[in-house]
Each structure stands twice: as structure tokens, then as C-alpha cells.
Amino acid sequence: MQLKVQNLHVSIDKKEIVKDVSLLVRNRQFVGIIGANGCGKSTMLKSIYKCLKPKEGSVFLDDIDLLKTPSKKVSQKMSVVGQFNELNFDLTVFQMVMLGRTPHKKLLESDTKEDIDIVHGAIKQTNLTEYIDRSYLTLSGGEKQRVILARAIAQQPAFLVLDEPTNHLDIRYQLEVLSCVKKLNIGVLAALHDLQMAAEYCDYIYAMKKGKIIAHGQPKELFTEELVAALYDVNCKIYENPITHNLSFVYQI
Numbered sequence: 001m002q003l004k005v006q007n008l009h010v011s012i013d014k015k016e017i018v019k020d021v022s023l024l025v026r027n028r029q030f031v032g033i034i035g036a037n038g039c040g041k042s043t044m045l046k047s048i049y050k051c052l053k054p055k056e057g058s059v060f061l062d063d064i065d066l067l068k069t070p071s072k073k074v075s076q077k078m079s080v081v082g083q084f085n086e087l088n089f090d091l092t093v094f095q096m097v098m099l100g101r102t103p104h105k106k107l108l109e110s111d112t113k114e115d116i117d118i119v120h121g122a123i124k125q126t127n128l129t130e131y132i133d134r135s136y137l138t139l140s141g142g143e144k145q146r147v148i149l150a151r152a153i154a155q156q157p158a159f160l161v162l163d164e165p166t167n168h169l170d171i172r173y174q175l176e177v178l179s180c181v182k183k184l185n186i187g188v189l190a191a192l193h194d195l196q197m198a199a200e201y202c203d204y205i206y207a208m209k210k211g212k213i214i215a216h217g218q219p220k221e222l223f224t225e226e227l228v229a230a231l232y233d234v235n236c237k238i239y240e241n242p243i244t245h246n247l248s249f250v251y252q253i
């Protein structure tokens with residue numbers, strides 16, 4: 001499915017946070033959003049997944065007008081892995097991941113064998129099999145993050161929104177999570193902080209500064225030392241890594 005965001009404006013407490021953002025995620029593309037803390041990435045994503053109401057603009061997933069479609073219907077197509085995943089009540093990992101099936105069920109409908117198989121599959125894909133009966137609240141930040149991804153996978157979405165999905169994760173799990181998402185082979189829009197990972201996994205990237213998209217393109221065309229300096233106020237050297245042949249970054253203040 002294709003996500004098309006046009007002329008999105010989002011204000012919080014009368015302050016304009018997202019300013020006239022337009023972007024496109026083509027069918028099965030992995031698209032990243034990069035930018036400094038507080039530039040508006042999460043606010044923009046929240047208005048795409050209906051957690052915040054934009055002041056102006058449109059968001060379409062193929063021909064579905066997301067801003068005018070009920071949340072349950074949207075969640076049959078789109079999963080979200082947000083930045084903060086705290087709960088006030090406890091569930092096991094299995095029960096948490098089963099929540100991903102909710103949009104596909106009627107009220108009080110019980111779990112089918114198919115639901116259970118899908119949940120087991122999502123748990124396996126995120127390497128959580130040994131945690132299946134553990135209480136979610138006892139997990140580490142990184143383990144919780146993977147459970148939330150498993151729940152998003154169990155939702156069987158056609159499109160995935162990720163807000164810093166590798167927060168809390170050690171190096172191995174950062175790679176595992178992004179590879180796992182890439183293998184889903186669906187449209188993905190992800191806010192990412194690690195530019196090297198963004199360059200490696202994204203097909204296309206939008207760079208955001210103070211609520212506006214200031215540049216976009218394929219990683220090798222988009223990333224320049226000037227752009228990174230403008231976005232993050234650091235000196236940066238970019239080079240082609242001789243082992244991976246991907247972009248590598250060195251930063252200095």
C-alpha cells in the first residue's frame with residue numbers, strides 16, 4: 001500500500017510543530033524520517049496514525065482517507081510501534097502479542113487457532129519464544145520493544161509506522177529488528193536516529209528540521225556533510241565503508 005501525506009500542519013497549544021509536510025511511501029518501500037530531538041518527527045507520525053488531529057492536510061493509505069476513517073478500520077491495515085511502551089496493568093508476552101489480533105475481531109470474539117498460530121509466528125520472528133509466558137512488566141526496555149514489534153506483526157498490517165524502533169536495543173537487536181521489519185516486505189515509515197542504520201535500511205529518507213522537510217532522497221544522494229551539520233549542529237565526515245560499501249558517519253562537536 002502507498003502512504004501519501006499532503007500539506008500536513010499540526011499545532012499543539014497554538015504552537016505549530018509540523019509545518020506543511022508532504023511525503024510519499026511507495027508500495028513496499030522502507031522510508032525513514034531523520035532529524036534532531038524535538039524537530040517534530042513523533043508529532044507528525046502521531047497525526048498519521050490518528051493519535052493527534054492535524055490542523056490541516058491529508059493522509060491517504062491507497063484510497064483510504066485515514067483522517068476520516070475509524071481507528072479500528074485503520075488498524076486493520078496499519079500497525080504502530082511507538083516510542084514509549086509502558087503499561088499500567090500486566091499481561092504475559094503471549095497476551096500482549098495477541099492484542100495485535102484485536103482489530104480483526106468482533107467484540108468478545110474468542111481467539112481462533114489461526115490467531116494463536118499468527119501470534120506464535122510473530123513471537124518467533126522477534127526471537128521472543130523463551131519469553132512467551134513472562135510478565136510484560138518484568139521485561140527490559142529492549143525486550144518490551146520487541147514485544148511491541150511482535151504485536152505489530154501479529155496485526156498483519158499492510159503498512160507499519162515505527163517511532164525510533166531501535167530505542168533501548170543493543171547492537172544485535174537493532175540489526176535484528178530492522179532486518180525483521182525489512183523482511184516483512186510492506187510499506188514502512190520509520191523515525192530513526194542512527195544515520196548509518198537509516199542509510200543501510202531505508203530506500204528513501206526525509207530530513208526534518210523545525211517541523212519542515214528540508215531535504216529528501218535516496219540515502220546515497222541525500223546524505224551530505226552539510227545536511228548532517230544543518231540537521232544536528234555537528235561536524236560530520238561521511239565515507240563509504242570499505243567492508244559494507246554503505247555510508248559511514250563520524251561526528252565531532
Ligand SMILES: Nc1ncnc2c1ncn2[C@@H]1O[C@H](COP(=O)(O)OP(=O)(O)OP(=O)(O)O)[C@@H](O)[C@H]1O
Pocket residue numbers: 012013017035036037038039040041042043044
Ligand atoms: N503534548 C505536547 N505538549 C506540548 N509540546 C509538545 C507536546 N508534544 C510535543 N511537543 C513539542 O513538540 C516538539 C516536537 O516534538 P516531537 O516529539 O514531535 O519531536 P521528535 O522529533 O519526535 O523528537 P525526539 O527525537 O526527541 O523524539 C517538541 O518541542 C515538543 O516539546
